[in-house]
Amino acid sequence: MQRDGNGNAATEPSLKVAALVSVGRHPVTGRARRAEYDARAVEIGLSLAKGGDLSLVHAGASSPETEAALRGYLGMGPGAVDVLQQPEGSDVVPALESWLRAAGPRVVLCGARGETGEGSGLVPFILAERLGWSLVSGLAEIESVDRDTMTVLQALPRGQRRRLKVRLPAVVTVDAAAQPARQSAFGPAQRGELHRVASEVVPDAAAREWTVAPARKRPKRLKIVKAASARDRFKAAAAKAEGSGGQVLTGVSAQQGAEAILKLLREEGVLR
Amino acid sequence: MSEIVRRDPRTEWIARNRLHPEHEAVLAQLNGGAAVAQWMGPNGIIRRNPHAVGFIGPNGIRRIDRSGAQTAHASGSARREAAAVPSRRPVRIDTPAFIVAVMADMPGGRLSAHDRDVLGLARQLADEGGQGAVLLVSFCESREDALGEAGVDRVVNFAGESFEGYAPEQRLTALGGIERQHEPRYWLFPDSPLGGAELGRRLAARLGERPATQVWQIADGQCTGRGAAGTTDVTRKLPRIVLALPECAEPVSETVHAAAPIDPPAALPQPLRRVEDLGAVAVDPAGVALAEAEFILSAGNGIRDWDGFHQAARVLGATEGASRVAVDNGFMPRHRQVGATGTWVTARVYLAVGISGAIQHLQGIQQCDKVIAINTDPGCDMVKRADLSVIADSSEVLAALVEMVEGVRKEQRNAA
Numbered sequence: 001m002q003r004d005g006n007g008n009a010a011t012e013p014s015l016k017v018a019a020l021v022s023v024g025r026h027p028v029t030g031r032a033r034r035a036e037y038d039a040r041a042v043e044i045g046l047s048l049a050k051g052g053d054l055s056l057v058h059a060g061a062s063s064p065e066t067e068a069a070l071r072g073y074l075g076m077g078p079g080a081v082d083v084l085q086q087p088e089g090s091d092v093v094p095a096l097e098s099w100l101r102a103a104g105p106r107v108v109l110c111g112a113r114g115e116t117g118e119g120s121g122l123v124p125f126i127l128a129e130r131l132g133w134s135l136v137s138g139l140a141e142i143e144s145v146d147r148d149t150m151t152v153l154q155a156l157p158r159g160q161r162r163r164l165k166v167r168l169p170a171v172v173t174v175d176a177a178a179q180p181a182r183q184s185a186f187g188p189a190q191r192g193e194l195h196r197v198a199s200e201v202v203p204d205a206a207a208r209e210w211t212v213a214p215a216r217k218r219p220k221r222l223k224i225v226k227a228a229s230a231r232d233r234f235k236a237a238a239a240k241a242e243g244s245g246g247q248v249l250t251g252v253s254a255q256q257g258a259e260a261i262l263k264l265l266r267e268e269g270v271l272r
Numbered sequence: 273m274s275e276i277v278r279r280d281p282r283t284e285w286i287a288r289n290r291l292h293p294e295h296e297a298v299l300a301q302l303n304g305g306a307a308v309a310q311w312m313g314p315n316g317i318i319r320r321n322p323h324a325v326g327f328i329g330p331n332g333i334r335r336i337d338r339s340g341a342q343t344a345h346a347s348g349s350a351r352r353e354a355a356a357v358p359s360r361r362p363v364r365i366d367t368p369a370f371i372v373a374v375m376a377d378m379p380g381g382r383l384s385a386h387d388r389d390v391l392g393l394a395r396q397l398a399d400e401g402g403q404g405a406v407l408l409v410s411f412c413e414s415r416e417d418a419l420g421e422a423g424v425d426r427v428v429n430f431a432g433e434s435f436e437g438y439a440p441e442q443r444l445t446a447l448g449g450i451e452r453q454h455e456p457r458y459w460l461f462p463d464s465p466l467g468g469a470e471l472g473r474r475l476a477a478r479l480g481e482r483p484a485t486q487v488w489q490i491a492d493g494q495c496t497g498r499g500a501a502g503t504t505d506v507t508r509k510l511p512r513i514v515l516a517l518p519e520c521a522e523p524v525s526e527t528v529h530a531a532a533p534i535d536p537p538a539a540l541p542q543p544l545r546r547v548e549d550l551g552a553v554a555v556d557p558a559g560v561a562l563a564e565a566e567f568i569l570s571a572g573n574g575i576r577d578w579d580g581f582h583q584a585a586r587v588l589g590a591t592e593g594a595s596r597v598a599v600d601n602g603f604m605p606r607h608r609q610v611g612a613t614g615t616w617v618t619a620r621v622y623l624a625v626g627i628s629g630a631i632q633h634l635q636g637i638q639q640c641d642k643v644i645a646i647n648t649d650p651g652c653d654m655v656k657r658a659d660l661s662v663i664a665d666s667s668e669v670l671a672a673l674v675e676m677v678e679g680v681r682k683e684q685r686n687a688a
């Protein structure tokens with residue numbers, strides 16, 4: 001799918017877009033970086049609000065490391081990011097909710113899930129529920145935005161796409177199906193500003209009782225053969241996979257064969 | 273065959289009496305003509321004749337097959353019939369103590385492997401807490417005939433236009449109805465993109481509960497799920513709403529359950545429709561990665577007419593695949609190769625044209641649901657694997673298929 005649709009997307013000049021950004025973690029080195037999906041969300045935001053009104057917001061503790069990671073987003077073009085000050089181990093949803101209520105964006109873009117912490121991908125859902133806004137997950141592309149609605153393409157499994165008309169304001173989540181994010185440039189990243197904003201702090205009490213450990217390798221599932229006798233077990237382990245006796249059409253004309261195939265394709269619903 | 277057992281006390285008596293002159297003949301007759309290895313003696317003691325056990329193999333060596341396949345006729349036909357019935361234990365739960373609700377994705381109306389794993393987990397939770405019942409909530413016409421074997425006690429099916437396509441708000445109100453009517457102790461969802469992952473999170477947000485996501489293990493009231501993009505394990509008390517990963521539990525394999533359909537809750541509130549589904553967008557099937565294509569038309573050494581094959585793929589809207597021979601001969605690009613050294617495909621329908629089904633190729637299509645073969649050789653391995661095989665020339669069948677599909681399309685266009 002070509003991305004030239006964005007050029008003629010009917011974007012109004014004053015469309016307010018917000019992107020929620022988090023601090024990611026490089027899967028190999030473990031260093032703080034911009035989060036992959038969030039960066040894709042920012043990328044969509046940049047093409048949506050061409051030179052317009054894209055604001056970034058992050059809620060979390062600030063440290064030199066996280067600031068360097070947040071500058072990764074600034075290197076993509078936006079001039080500033082609002083950092084809602086939250087100590088470690090607090091629930092970021094109330095702070096983000098009140099920030100969004102005050103800012104009033106029409107479209108909120110988020111990555112599908114964070115790369116640190118619980119990473120459950122719940123924040124967009126809770127925000128949409130509390131604010132009463134629409135929610136679309138798995139966004140591939142925003143086609144056009146009007147005053148009250150926008151048309152988007154949603155990525156389905158198996159490379160398929162679905163067109164949706166979404167009432168604004170809307171929260172959308174972005175995952176690997178969206179266009180990859182542009183590189184972060186060093187100059188803009190250093191010039192961009194981090195606005196520290198004081199915000200309400202709600203501790204995340206439930207998370208205190210969890211134990212968090214490095215991921216254990218999951219046991220591989222064994223092929224369990226339930227057979228009464230040793231002979232059957234041996235046969236199941238050694239024999240080639242044999243189908244459960246499918247239908248075989250011999251001595252039919254090509255037309256009859258094609259009909260049977262067509263019938264199965266229809267039943268399975270793969271024929272469009 | 274008649275079910276009534278007719279007894280002949282005299283032959284039974286002769287059969288028990290080893291010294292009776294007709295003993296051998298009667299035993300052989302009872303056994304359908306073969307020598308008998310064991311029988312009940314007059315004092316109720318089992319007598320054995322070791323010389324009659326087994327059979328003489330091709331090299332003149334006595335072989336003993338203990339699977340029962342060879343000696344099954346010794347015990348009479350009635351016992352053989354009993355052995356043929358499935359060994360799953362039927363379970364009925366009429367008055368469940370509580371409900372474990374499972375929302376299954378059911379792509380194409382069938383339970384996916386992920387759904388079965390989650391149902392296995394639900395079964396585990398339902399049985400641990402006493403007589404719980406597993407309630408399956410589905411939003412599409414079920415084409416699965418063995419829901420009971422997956423461990424489902426009750427089924428609620430929300431059919432209807434308003435639930436079709438992408439209708440998360442409608443589905444959410446339906447789940448809300450289930451929540452009010454049945455008050456499930458647990459809600460389980462497969463954590464699969466756009467299926468359970470989304471609805472589960474929506475339900476959690478609506479009910480204000482904190483779910484456990486990416487769960488892969490539940491034990492002793494604790495659940496373990498992946499966190500931080502799969503790099504950590506978060507262990508916590510088992511919450512009410514659980515979104516589970518594939519292979520979170522073994523699917524049910526020992527019991528068969530009732531899978532009784534029950535009525536969906538009446539009078540669901542009409543939700544505000546904020547998202548409208550405008551339908552699927554045509555994507556170029558050639559652009560879809562082979563590994564995730566839904567419908568693959570695959571070519572092998574049995575294809576002569578390559579233009580016809582490409583045209584068939586275009587008309588059917590299928591992604592093209594190939595066997596190694598077709599690739600090596602230069603008819604198809606390397607990235608289209610299916611099999612051990614190519615791509616492992618997951619298509620729902622795999623149409624193999626002129627492919628013999630070498631083991632290296634069959635490995636690559638293990639996860640395909642339906643396999644269709646077009647081949648001239650009825651004895652080849654692909655035909656054994658296939659759900660439907662047409663034994664005919666590949667180019668003729670493909671041409672007929674193309675003609676038929678185009679004919680139907682034209683009719684539809686004229687009718688519209």
Ligand SMILES: Cc1cc2nc3c(=O)[nH]c(=O)nc-3n(C[C@H](O)[C@H](O)[C@H](O)COP(=O)(O)OP(=O)(O)OC[C@H]3O[C@@H](n4cnc5c(N)ncnc54)[C@H](O)[C@@H]3O)c2cc1C
Binds near residue numbers: 614
């Ligand atoms: C290490 C190794 C790795 C390999 N990896 C792969 C792999 O990843 N993928 C793979 O595919 N192979 C692989 N192979 C090759 C594999 O062993 C087979 O050689 C190959 O799959 C056979 O391809 P085929 O079925 O197209 O050809 P053939 O075996 O030649 O079969 C042709 C079939 O077409 C039928 N046919 C002929 N004419 C017609 C007609 N007019 N109409 C209809 N049917 C017709 C024939 O009956 C026959 O069944 C590998 C081999 C090795 C040694």
